[in-house]
Amino acid sequence: MNAGRDRLESRTFEDLKPGDAVTVERVLSADDAAFVSALARGLVQLPEGMTAGTTGYDVWAGAMFATVLISVLPGPGTVFRAQSLKFVEPVAVGDTLQLAVVVREKHDVDQTVVLDCTATNQHDHVVVTGTATVSPPRTRTAAWRGEMPQVQFYDHRNFEELIERCKGRLPVPTAVAHPCDASSLEGAVAAARAGLIVPVLIGPRGRIENIAVAEGIDLGDLEILDQPHSHAAAARAVELARSGEVALLMKGSLHTDELMQFVVDSDGGLRTARRVSHVFVMDVPTYPKLLFVTDAAVNIFPSLRDKVDICQNAIDLARALGVDRPKVAILSAVETVTDKIPSTIDAAALCKMADRGQITGGDLDGPLAMDNAISMAAAKTKGIRSTVAGAADVLLVPDLEAGNMLAKNLSFMANAESAGLVVGARVPIILTSRADSVRARLASCAIAALLVAHERAPRRPSY
Secondary structure, eight states: OOTTSSEEEOOOTTTOOTTOEEEEEEEOOHHHHHHHHHHHTSOOOOOTTOOSSOOSTHHHHHHHHHHHHHHTSSOTTOEEEEEEEEEOSOOOTTOEEEEEEEEEEEETTTTEEEEEEEEEOTTSOEEEEEEEEEEOOSSOOEEEOOOOOOOOOOOOHHHHHHHHHTTTSOOEEEEEEOOOSHHHHHHHHHHHHTTSEEEEEEEOHHHHHHHHHHHTOOOTTOEEEEOSSHHHHHHHHHHHHHHTSOSEEEEOSSOHHHHHHHHSOTTTSOOOSSOOEEEEEEEOTTSSSOEEEEOSSSOSSOOHHHHHHHHHHHHHHHHHTTOSSOEEEEEOSSSSOOTTSHHHHHHHHHHHHHHTTSSOSSEEEEEEOHHHHHOHHHHHHTTOOSSSTTOOSEEEOSSHHHHHHHHHHHHHHSOOEEEEEEESSSSOEEEOOTTOOHHHHHHHHHHHHHHHHHHHSOOOOOO
């Protein structure tokens, strides 16, 4: 029987006789192993060289017998009644198994069939042996083999690594402005528990304490600065940052605009010579590295001059997180310069400004359409040759609307997690959303803490 053909035909109880057999070959791929691990919710692969016991992937071999019985012998329409397997040797990723199924006996009373099941690896070692009892279909059935669905496994190891990098560092004093809902208060407390920040909670004391009690959040000995409302909390948080009492700001449940008006105030704010901008640091499971999207939250329709600072802010942040020379893709709808699309002209100008040293520390290319920025195949198809195309670290968007839609597209359609940070002010400002996971909130704090550490690190003298 050819197990690889598209048309599958079953055999009935009457068709089968002792000795009927089929052998199918299967390889335990890394994706198969990931699937088994996901089903087991945390299966740990044994260290290399350990052969005693089971790796857990042996169970995959047992499941493969079900595939053979249902699709080949007896075939479509088969119903499982019982299975008994013995796992003789461990199965490892990359092993090639020969799965042999042989009819042992038939039971006329209940119309069941007992089959011997044996799995042998590429070294001719029996790894699984046992029996299965099935009820073959009552009538011959034909079916077409369906296409295997594409299964993807998502992880956010980039964020996990960022959080891990902060271990052993001193937590950073952080003013949390108006943490007056469960998500913002829990985010600040979780970051404190993780050793990332030392939060100073600023807002109505009674409201904050009531939320903590209602939600079961242990505030411990965290400092609370009593302020009557969000406006006053934002002003006090900025005042602490300006005086140097804290090194970070964190948005609570107030609106971003309410906090930012105090940050950018020309008299008592946190302005620098650099324009303030926002960066989404995104952990996209389908992309091999962190992706920085800017600006998607502060500058609505940035001018060319604004984009210079937005670009430089993002480059500096990426470098602080360990990207030696960030690749900046300046996005537009097309990859050619045309006066019909102003963002393409800005892109060309920014690239030339980088050539002349007006933007430093990164490699720029643009205009680039989104596909050309992140897909090497798409860039090659378009004949685009650059160090940036297909491998971007930073995506510089034309305006806030485009950036916001891009970031939320990645979050909700590509299972990305995003950390948000406002940079370009005297201190980094952590912006989180109520929709953020705990890991995303911790990643925002970790990124801000790493940026502070980078800015405080002594610089090598240049000669």
